[in-house]
Amino acid sequence: xxxxxxxxxxxxxxxxxxxxxxxxxxxxxxxxxxxxxxxxxxxxxxxxxxxxxxxxxxxxxxxxxxxxxxxxxxxxxxxxxxxxxxxxxxxxxxxxxxxxxxxxxxxxxxxxxxxxxxxxxxxxxxxxxxxxxxxxxxxxxxxxxxxxxxxxxxxxxxxxxxxxxxxxxxxxxxxxxxxxxxxxxxxxxxxxxxxxxxxxxxxxxxxxxxxxxxxxxxxxxxxxxxxxxxxxxxxxxxxxxxxxxxxxxxxxxxxxxxxxxxxxxxxxxxxxxxxxxxxxxxxxxxxxxxxxxxxxxxxxxxxxxxxxxxxxxxxxxxxxxxxxxxxxxxxxxxxxxxxxxxxxxxxxxxxxxxxxxxxxxxxxxxxxxxxxxxxxxxxxxxxxxxxxxxxxxxxxxxxxxxxxxxxxxxxxxxxxxxxxxxxxxxxxxxxxxxxxxxxxxxxxxxxxxxxxxxxxxx
Numbered sequence: 001x002x003x004x005x006x007x008x009x010x011x012x013x014x015x016x017x018x019x020x021x022x023x024x025x026x027x028x029x030x031x032x033x034x035x036x037x038x039x040x041x042x043x044x045x046x047x048x049x050x051x052x053x054x055x056x057x058x059x060x061x062x063x064x065x066x067x068x069x070x071x072x073x074x075x076x077x078x079x080x081x082x083x084x085x086x087x088x089x090x091x092x093x094x095x096x097x098x099x100x101x102x103x104x105x106x107x108x109x110x111x112x113x114x115x116x117x118x119x120x121x122x123x124x125x126x127x128x129x130x131x132x133x134x135x136x137x138x139x140x141x142x143x144x145x146x147x148x149x150x151x152x153x154x155x156x157x158x159x160x161x162x163x164x165x166x167x168x169x170x171x172x173x174x175x176x177x178x179x180x181x182x183x184x185x186x187x188x189x190x191x192x193x194x195x196x197x198x199x200x201x202x203x204x205x206x207x208x209x210x211x212x213x214x215x216x217x218x219x220x221x222x223x224x225x226x227x228x229x230x231x232x233x234x235x236x237x238x239x240x241x242x243x244x245x246x247x248x249x250x251x252x253x254x255x256x257x258x259x260x261x262x263x264x265x266x267x268x269x270x271x272x273x274x275x276x277x278x279x280x281x282x283x284x285x286x287x288x289x290x291x292x293x294x295x296x297x298x299x300x301x302x303x304x305x306x307x308x309x310x311x312x313x314x315x316x317x318x319x320x321x322x323x324x325x326x327x328x329x330x331x332x333x334x335x336x337x338x339x340x341x342x343x344x345x346x347x348x349x350x351x352x353x354x355x356x357x358x359x360x361x362x363x364x365x366x367x368x369x370x371x372x373x374x375x376x377x378x379x380x381x382x383x384x385x386x387x388x389x390x391x392x393x394x395x396x397x398x399x400x401x402x403x404x405x406x407x408x409x410x411x412x413x414x415x416x417x418x419x420x421x422x423x424x425x426x427x428x429x430x431x432x433x434x435x436x437x438x439x440x441x442x443x444x445x446x447x448x449x450x451x452x453x454x455x456x457x458x
Contacts, residue, residue, distance in 0.1 A: 012072020036080035137178030224358030369403025
């Protein structure tokens, strides 16, 4: 599939060669160009031949430029084409459990090895071919993040509802032999791929060391929107503890043999099992932080460190903080520690129950503006609400349900109190925004007794 040029950088080799907008880049040194990764890889050398099609005329251009100097062509997307979608129907898929009426992009399931390399998105390998695996190895697209779930071929076919689910497991040793680092994820479903199946999976993956750099294990999330889906039973204290025993057993063996844990249970296991979160050393470099592994520990330790090192002036003020029910004990502990040190500061922590998704959903990252508004109305002690970044989309302007962190009518910008020092690596650490109003036609903002509240317009 050719790449069509939508923009040419000023002063670039592409401009000097006379390439025009709309022209199609076909191949470099005989290698077909299918996407931006092909383009970046094959245009790296200082000299190569470029096959193009302009005005329905094919020609070959001899390119001379600096090694690693960008050729200067841009395409309709940063990938050069569209994202690859998922062909599975996993029994635990969270997107299948989303409530109706959310933004369309939230319902898209990607399963794209390029996004895995660029952003750490997990892939199942089921839509990859031998050719694409060879390309990953040739271009050394590493690391790759793989949703493994189980190394039992028959069970993986069942869990993914894809007949290729088992056969593509052969790609794991092939990628490892090719020098590709693999960061793996196991979404565990109670009574399905835990227990002895989990032991088998961990044993098989550790056989691929050192190329398997980390293995994160997370419990399957269950919402209230599972009509006509496979019945999943959420983990309780006892079953979470039994699964955690297996994960920690293998982690300790890895620390003894490799000097690192390799296998990292997500924070949810410890909180559900009511066990203490491990020390920071257990998480090594926090390789699976985005999967909810070690967030609690990093937040706690970073907060205490920054609190201890802060030497600025702290004026009397009040603040309301929202979080999910899972993280609430941690946030309350941090807030109490801060108030003990600075009695002039008053912090109210609001554990937001997730009515929007329901089920066992309790993480802060899935809290919506709708639930915040409903549960905080008439229950605030200040005119400022601290909102964890993880609740907001990447643009930091709206929640999953499309409710925004809006500016007030006077044009005040959302601001960060100067006494807060967010740790950029830990997304759950609150960057504090002023939630001045909800831009949803259902609600209006009004001030009463010095407090900012939301009122249902109806």
